[in-house]
Amino acid sequence: MTTLHVIAAVKAPVIDYKGISPLFAVAGGAVIVLLAALIRGRFAQRVLVPFLTVAALGAAIGLTIWNWHTGPSKPIIEGALSTDALALALSLLFYITGLATVAFAWRSIALREAGTGEFFGLMLGSIAGMVILASSENLVTLFVGIELLSIPLYVMCASEVRRATSLESGLKYLVIGSVGSATLLYGLALIYGATGATGFSAINHAIGTSVNITDPLLLTGIALAAAGLAFKASVAPFHAWTPDVYEGAPTPVTAFMAVATKTAAFAIILRLFDQALVTVQVQWAPALAALAVITIIVGNVGAIAQSSMKRMLAWSGVAQAGYMLAGVVVGTKLGLQATAFYLAVYLFMNLAAFGVVIARERVSEHGDGIKALEGLGGASPVLAWPMTIAMLSLAGFPATAGFIGKFYLISATVDGNWAWLGVMIVVGSMISLVYYLRVIAVMWMTPLRIELPGRPRRPGREVRPVAGWSPEADPIRQPEVLLVTLVMAAATIFFGIVPSPLFHLAHDVGNSLATLL
């Protein structure tokens, strides 16, 4: 047999170009954005590049909807990538977060210092990594996805190049992220060693037949992979980097990380555990349940003492990751649906909160401190309301999407015979009231009242000051941030009262993993 014959005998993987088109949109968008940014001039930098970024994300959203299908997954690149409702729905969340980040970053210092094209190009690259991660079909693409997601983020964290804390944040994230990646890679290698397969369905098949479910090699691999992914999802006790990195990174990047990265991490946790490793659920479920409990407690207790909004939201994000992990632990279709539902809800409420933090930190001398929100209810209700809604939703009050999300998660845990985990979610929510309500109290219930300079006093009413008030405090001056914030807050309320559209999505997602009951 000649070499030619060998080459001819190798079957080239079948590529479904329709299926891969959203990925092309973001990856191609990244290249185009980088090239367009070479054009000098204010117009190109301020308008054209952000516009192209938005266009790429918009195209990706459109193509994702075009590709929408329910039922079992369809291969895109045989054996490497495939699409199903889980991948498609979560990619939509990445794109939406990307759009919000464009609005958040548009006036940021990071954009000026790092360069518009570089910043948005990296962001699109990171989103491409997330999409690959969410649709990966085997351990190798999983790792490619997670690295493509992470490396641009290390740079984005450090994109305020003249601020030491930003650089520190980037470096910290790089070091810890690399440790996480290495752990994950080690775990993946051991899983491969134990099962002899890299494809998720092949692993699942192998565990059912040729590999014993108590095989120590396999279990060590699972443990290491879980630890590596826990780093990414900031699950305790692998969360220690989260508050520092979140605080140091430019706030638009923090918002992006808090929402998109966490969603991506959960996408792969769901896929790895509920698809590839679902047959060994009895082995990993107690361990993950323990992680979930630790995460809920550590996150909520850690958030109490924070005076910086970004750190507080970081800790609260840790706690929320714990709630979602409970949905993974149960390993049922209902659990998958509830987790996917909660991820969508998590996006709305967090982006609303981050929008307000961004709008305030640009004008207040207190930066992202909780003090920057003092008296906001009287001075600028249009910012105070979204923050109030976000906090109520995060705490799980009814008439917000957060309540429905928690309800769904609890019913999934009870249904999967993990009722005590449901009670843990509830206990965590109780602790969380302390810090969520403090934010609301600061905005609406601060007693301080002085007259503002240069503002005519309205008859019969004194204006409450906003700490560090300045003329730009007017949210109208940042319409794009305000718009995103209001839309996200409105969505939080809307889906709290009419959750059916999200349920349909969650239902489709639930049908995508055939391995679950």
Place this chain on the structure above:
Amino acid sequence: MTIYLSIILFLPAAAGLLAMFVPRRLAGWTLVGGSVLALAYAIVMLARFKTGGGMQFVTDDNWISELGIRYSLGVDGLNLFLILLTTLLWVPASIAMALRDWDRPRLFAFFMGLGETAVLGAFMAQDLALFVVFFDLMLVPFYFLVGMWGGEDRVYATTKLVIYTLAGSLLMLAAAVALGVMSTPEGGHISFSFATLAHAHLSGGSQYWLFLLFAAAFLVKAPAFPLHGWMPDAYRQAPLPVILVFSAVVSKVGVYGFLRIVLPLLPQASVHFQELMLAIAVVSILYGSVLAFSQDDARLVLGYSSIAQLGFILLGIFSLDPKGGQGAVMQMFNHGLVVAPLFLIIGYLAVRAEGRESLDWMGGMAFRAPVLASVFLIVALATLAMPGSSNFIGELYILFGTFQSKIVYGLVASVGVVLASVYMIRFFQRAMHYRVGPHVESGDLALGPELGVIAPLVLIILALGVYPNFLLHRINAFAPATNQSLVALKR
């Protein structure tokens, strides 16, 4: 199928929303308009209510079918008067609010309206999940109402209030979801409807822990003895119209939950924990009465007396006797009806005592304000359950029920009847007779606003004293099925 209840339910919230967009001066009156209209609808409902006709004015629609949550409302002999009480007492509360000049009145009106809708929703809901939604939603408006318009320490008070009550509510959320999921047969569609859940028979063990979670939520709300820590702060700090409805109406939602949810759905656990609950009730009665006697702050006298009164209601419920239950429901209505005018009276007294609400600063007002004094006397006598008042009948039924099932608790609780007269008479004396307070101004009730608000309530108290059968006929605390299962279990 009718939308009648939905109209009553959402009218107040709609009025509150409307109040956000009217001129500041009119915000309060918009709310008054909404609450009066809701009351009018509720009165028509009472007139059309068929005694003994089971669940009426039923609305039953899908809300979140994926979670099995239905938008299901209805009225029966258990919640009829509680709905009426809510709509009735929100009127004086909103008038009291409209009469005073508040900071940010539009927001105040909005939250008051939202609060009424949430309370009504909890009373009307015939679906466990819907009940939980409204039960938790109640906290949002009250959190803001106490926190934004309360006294000096309002933020501390409101945070404590919300953390206490929401801790209970969240436990109940877990319990409610668990109850729904565990009652669903394998492969069946999940449902939270009370009617469906009543047919599911859970094992004793599950019933026990579910019972404890529900009880935690309801006892905090009431408040009952060991879980009342939020009460003194909230009562002292809340603005008067808010504490009026909170004490008179919101506290009833908790005890109502026992009758609507715990007894019918968890009968085995109810019998199992009967003694525990009776003990809590009796301790609440004694503790509340003793502390009410020793308070100087007029609001706290009422606060602790409420603990005692709600102890009585709890006693009636957990006598697990139809008579006791009937007395309990009657007493829920009666207590709301007397506590609301008492809070109004505290407001009137404070106006005449330099704005202070301490008993030390009042006194000697009876001669200078005879109308106020007589109104106060009527209400005070009704509160201490004087024979001839509807409260007397209510307490009598409760004690009858208790004597029939657990005579020891009944005997101890009877002491509470005596103690009630001790603290109420002390309250009346210190405020009305006694030494004249240092800065007391004389001046009787103003004919227009003050008497106009309180007189209708006093007239209702008097009328019910004459004809308590009006309540007794229509009240039906236990559904026949519940009663049967309780009787069967007790044997």
